[in-house]
Amino acid sequence: MLKQQLQFKLSQKLSPQQIQLMKLIQLPTQAFEQRLKQELEENPALESGKETDNEFDSDYENSSDDDYNDNESITAEDINVDDYLSDDEIPDYRTQSNNYSGDEEEKTMPYAAGISFTQHLINQLNTYRLTDEEREIAEFLVGSVDESGYIRRNLSDIMDDLAFTQNVYTTEDKIERVLNIVHQLDPAGVGARNLQECLSIQLHRKEKSPKVELAIQIIDKAFEQFTKKHYKKLIQKFDITESELKDAIHEIEHLNPKPGGSYSGSNRIVEHIIPDFAIKIVDGELELTLNGRNAPELHVSKEYSNMLKGYKAAKDKSKSQKDAVLFIKQKLDAAKWFIEAIKQRQQTLFITMSAIMHYQKEYFLTGDELKLKPMILKDVADEIQMDVSTVSRVANSKYVDTPYGTKLIKEFFSESMKNEQGEDVSTREIKKILETVIEEENKKKPLTDEALATILKNKGYPIARRTVAKYREQLDIPVARLRKKI
Incomplete structure (x- = not known):
């Protein structure tokens, strides 16, 4: 049976402009500069730097949409430009939005130059005399090394993969022999299957001495007791003094548990921290400043305003001219909105950080973490009369330069x-x-x-x-x- 029913529902939705503003607030300084650069490249009606003559800015601020949609001024043969500004032709910046979470956003960061860790190991294999089969096995093993420098797979699984993917039929013993060659590559310990083997490989490559020999014995024969720090049992097992054990442990502590980390780390995403705020103590009082890179000087292009005036003054208008009017108006609207959004971003950042600074005044004056007061997002949100989510966006991704070092703002928040x-x-x-x-x-x-x-x-x-x-x-x-x- 079909049934119809009328239901009223009250809901609140963020407009695309509000979503864009929230995204701008969330961006740290470096990412904000990239976003600003992108907007300047995409919108020719937006320009950076000081505007010598702000006549058009004021004209545009005070003008309404009707000024550009007026039938007599910019259309021929009684054609209303509103037809060109219908819902079918709403500017892209008003409709495009990304409602996915921050985790799903596409992030682009520069990568450091250099060869990969895998290629670094393969280059070393070229110095060894290997058969074709051994080389295929060795390159497959090197390809299985993770970023920490370990091969975390059983030899039986590797043997099966070699057969299925490389058409190489071999035995576990042969793979073991080739793996011993991989263990000779730099950095020392690479290709190990577990921490014990990694430490053992590094110790065996050290210059022999009594304390190194003892360290090898401890790792190879009493690894579990060593990890559990059962020092008395180790002293009894190897019949050594406490001083000898201390020397051996000192050798082990200087080994690298992640041999791949030192190399692969250089090819990871490089991100530099730039403080968004700076707090200084001047005459016993706190002084807050916003990083100047967060406050760019932007203005609407005067050239575009003159183009629009020219089209308005023309008597006969072709379709291409009408399309140009639409394009110019969209770009001017977008530029005007973006400038306003930047101002709101600056204001929101400064107000939020100012509230946090005054709330934690004792800490910022002394640098003593014991002076940090309990503070949650709602405390600041109530103080500045903004939403908790806005405060969260500021706190999670922004840094402040203090007399005691550069701090992540969210570190000042804690429960009570x-x-x-x-x-x-x-x-x-x-x-x-x-x-x-x-x-x-x-x-x-x-x-x-x-x-x-x-x-x-x-x-x-x-x-x-x-x-x-x-x-x-x-x-x-x-x-x-x-x-x-x-």
């Missing part, structure tokens, strides 16, 4: 908890104290999470052991057993 006096304190403050306590602990007997919780409680911060563990992990500090040193 109450201390024993019932005062709200920042979780950043607790993490800083936790970090200090761990730095000062006896590394021969590191403090457990339970002991850390007790110390924090004695300092006036009553938090549970599991909360201590969470904060410790966020600070990227390992558990007590792994912090142990001899």
Whole structure:
């Protein structure tokens, strides 16, 4: 049975212009400059630099669409230019939008020059005398090396792939022999199948000495006990002194656990941090400035305004002239909107950062992280009467140059908890104290999470052991057993 029903629904949608503005706010300085350059290239009606005569700017600001759509001034034979500005011919900038999340946006960044890590290894293979079969296997193994320098695949899987993809039928023993050749390539440790093999390869290539020999024994025969820092068991197993063990561990600690990282890292995307704001202390007061690269001087092209005036003054108008009027108006509208969007972006950035600066005034005056107050996005949004999402866009991708270094703005945000006096304190403050306590602990007997919780409680911060563990992990500090040193 068919049924009809009338339903009213109230919804709010962002216009393409609002979406574009949000995207502009989100961009850090370098990406903003790229976006600005793109707009200047695409819109000839938009120009950068100072405008010597702003007569047209004021004329255009005060003029309405009707000035350009008027039948008598720009049309012939009573043709209304509104026909050319119908919904079928809405300018692209008003209709194009990207409603996908930031993760799905197409990002273009320059890559550093240089040969790839794989090619670097293949070039080294050319110095070895190999049969055709061995070379095919060696190049396949090199192609299986990941960016960290490891081959994280079983030899049986590699053997199957060689047969199916390269038409090379071989054995695991032959692959193992060729893999030993790959292990001779630089950087030392490349082609290892796990961390133990990686460290072992590097140690075997070192100049032999008692401490290197002991380090090899530890990695090859007692790797699990070494990783778990069971130092007493290692001393008993190898019948050595604590000093000898310390020397061997010192050798191991200077090895590279990711041999590919040092090379492949040079070919990764290069991104430079440019502070969007600068905070200085002048006569005991904070002074905030917006990076000048975020405040370009833009104006509408005077040449385009003169072209439009010329078309308006013409008596006889061909179809090409009418199309030109439409094109010019679209570009002028787009330029006018973009200039306005840039101004709104500057204002939003400055207002938001100013609110954050005053909220965290004690920190910016002293540089003491213990002075950071609890602050969430809503606190700033309520202060500047903007949406939380707008504050988030500013905080997540912008940096500020302070007297204490360049900081990511989102680092100033933290949740709050109450201390024993019932005062709200920042979780950043607790993490800083936790970090200090761990730095000062006896590394021969590191403090457990339970002991850390007790110390924090004695300092006036009553938090549970599991909360201590969470904060410790966020600070990227390992558990007590792994912090142990001899």
